[in-house]
Amino acid sequence: MNRTGISWTDFTWNPVSGCTKVSEGCKFCYAEAWSRRWHRPFEVTLHPEKLGEVRKIPPGSKVFVNSMSDLFHPKVPPNFTVKVFRAIESRPDVTFQILTKRPELIGAYTSSIDSGGDFEELLAPANAWFGVSVENIHHKDRIAWLRHFKYEWPLLQLSKIFVSFEPLLGGVGKLNLKGIDWVVIGGESGPHHRPMKLEWARNIVKQAKEQGVAVWMKQLGGMRPGGNLEDFPEDLRIREFPHEMKVMEALK
Secondary structure, eight states: OEEOOOTTOSEEEOSEEBOOOOSGGGTTOHHHHHHHHTTOOOSOEEOGGGGGGGGGSOTTOEEEETTTBOTTOTTSOHHHHHHHHHHHHTOTTSEEEEEESOGGGGGGGGGGOOOTTOGGGGSOOTTEEEEEEOOSGGGTHHHHHHHIIIIISOTTTTSEEEEEEOSOOSOOOSOOOTTOOEEEEEOOBSTTOOOOOHHHHHHHHHHHHHTTOEEEEEEOOBSSOOOSGGGSOGGGOOBOOOHHHHHHHHHO
């Protein structure tokens, strides 16, 4: 468990590390670069010893789950995903944020649960937010998958769902954000960054506002990512959480 400089969360927690590339947004993966820098393997690896770290999280915190991996990678056994969910459920006073590029695999973990016919046993934790990464117009289908598990096969019925447009590598065209609670927007950072056009971000902000979705403008991207609000054009200086999270922030 580590404190983080990511603006939309407080801690990172990695019960799994390592991943494989699945789309254009993975090309300059920061997690892989970090692992190579410290001469650590980047194969998918489970860390059951980290499950107990949730006991140490301060109440009211936000925690990004698997910043160094993808909980729904096909090499993560469903029974381990269940253990991660149980650890999350043990801390209802904490919000856990789970981000994936493989939303079509969200339902796979149910295969290891003996629910005895009780659908409640299949539900994802109510204090977990589930998000998908969408880097360009070619991967908007991930949003539909997320909505599928929220509404058509309601595994996520108690959870908030969000979309992270980061790294934003192209325009995304017209968006259907029905049922989406939150969007995050950010340009790519680092020495190999691909530039984000402000018009791409503005298009997302406009549609989110029209559809009543909270927006968090994370960074502009570049060698120095530009993550401070004063770095943004005035019309992009927007950082919102969904309503319940705003209330939590006000109480701190």
